[in-house]
Amino acid sequence: MSVDLGAITDRWLAEHYDEMVAWRRHIHAHPELGRQEFATTEFVARHLAEAGLNPKVLPGGTGLTCDFGPEDGPRVALRADMDALPMADRTGAPYASTVPNVAHACGHDAHTAVLLGTAKVLASATELPVGVRLIFQAAEELMPGGAIDAVAAGALNGVTRIFALHCDPRLRVGRVATKPGPITSAADSIEITLHSPGGHTSRPHLTGDLVYGLGTLITGLPGVLSRRIDPRHNTVMVWGAVNAGVAANAIPQIGTLAGTIRTASRDTWLTLEAIVDETVTALLAPLNIEHSLNYRRGVPPVVNEDVSTRMLTHAIEAVGPDVLANTHQSGGGEDFSWYLEEIPGAMGRLGVWSGQGPQLDLHQPTFDLDERALGVGVRTMVNIVAAARQ
Helix, strand or coil: CCCCHHHHHHHHHHHHHHHHHHHHHHHHHCCCCCCCCHHHHHHHHHHHHHCCCCCEECCCCCCEEEEECCCCCCEEEEEEECCCECCCCCCCCCCCCCCCCCECCCCHHHHHHHHHHHHHHHHCCCCCCCEEEEEEECCCCCCCCCHHHHHHCCCCCCCCEEEEEEEEEEEECCCEECCCEECCCEEEEEEEEEECCCEECCCHHHCCCHHHHHHHHHHHHHHHHHHHCCHHHCCEEEEEEEEECCCCCEECCEEEEEEEEEECCHHHHHHHHHHHHHHHHHHHHHHCCEEEEEEEEEECCCEECHHHHHHHHHHHHHHCCCCEECCCCCCCCCCCHHHHCCCCEEEEEEEEECCCCCCCCCCCCCCCCCCCHHHHHHHHHHHHHHHCCC
């Protein structure tokens, strides 16, 4: 006789919802940066052990996995990321970050609380339809992402499929969205350092005008990329930092540019570094300026596999009527993509907007969420396990 995981979830949430909110607020108040999530890892491991589970901390001491359920047959992985961002918390909430310039401004505190709640629900069931592996991952915000470390440590060994949810502040609480195919974009970062002999601004012809070279790259590189790459691939190059000089009448000897390149196409992502290198060299060639390019490959797009997406869709629909929502591919990057390079899986977007007031964006210091989303997340995750018999 199969266990009614829906009824078990209802009972658990009725009795423990406030406790789950407290977990999320504790993690929010005590954020840790990527590969420094020692206290968060210990917090999660302790609660899993209290539920009778056997968590295993990953090498390096941050992040963990936890297996339970049937040993034979398929095993589904459920993943949450745990790290925070290097920015101030300006929410003004009573549970605001107590760590200066570190904040959970991307919802990873909610991801962790949801997966921990899911673990408690599933651990209370007398039997499960499939084996389950929980992956509490470190360092999602550090490109190219802690998922690479988790995969290298064997986090996917024996796993059939993998699923995750990510907070979406553009989606109303009570809704969950997914789509087959690409749901996020590839994201790389670049830093270009220019070197010039420097000189007086009255005689730019006797030196290399480094600031002019920076301006050439600022406008030229995005412009060339827009002509070299199929516009249907939604490739966007945006600068985030430029630094050079201190005096109005002196051409500096060194300057730097830093920015990101994002693309919706995995095939384009594989060609970008070569195109950027070629373009930067060509743009600077007439200017007597030397340069070095540090191109940091980030993450490929998250590409939801068709069968896994159907399973996730059924899990969302089982939460209740009108829960399933539509979504589009975003320009953001997510290292969940590295898992999907290895095995099939899918990611969904968890609505966290209250429906009133501004829709605060991720990575803003004022970002916060409607905590009613935690229960929706748990129901969705549990339903994935119920739907994961194939």
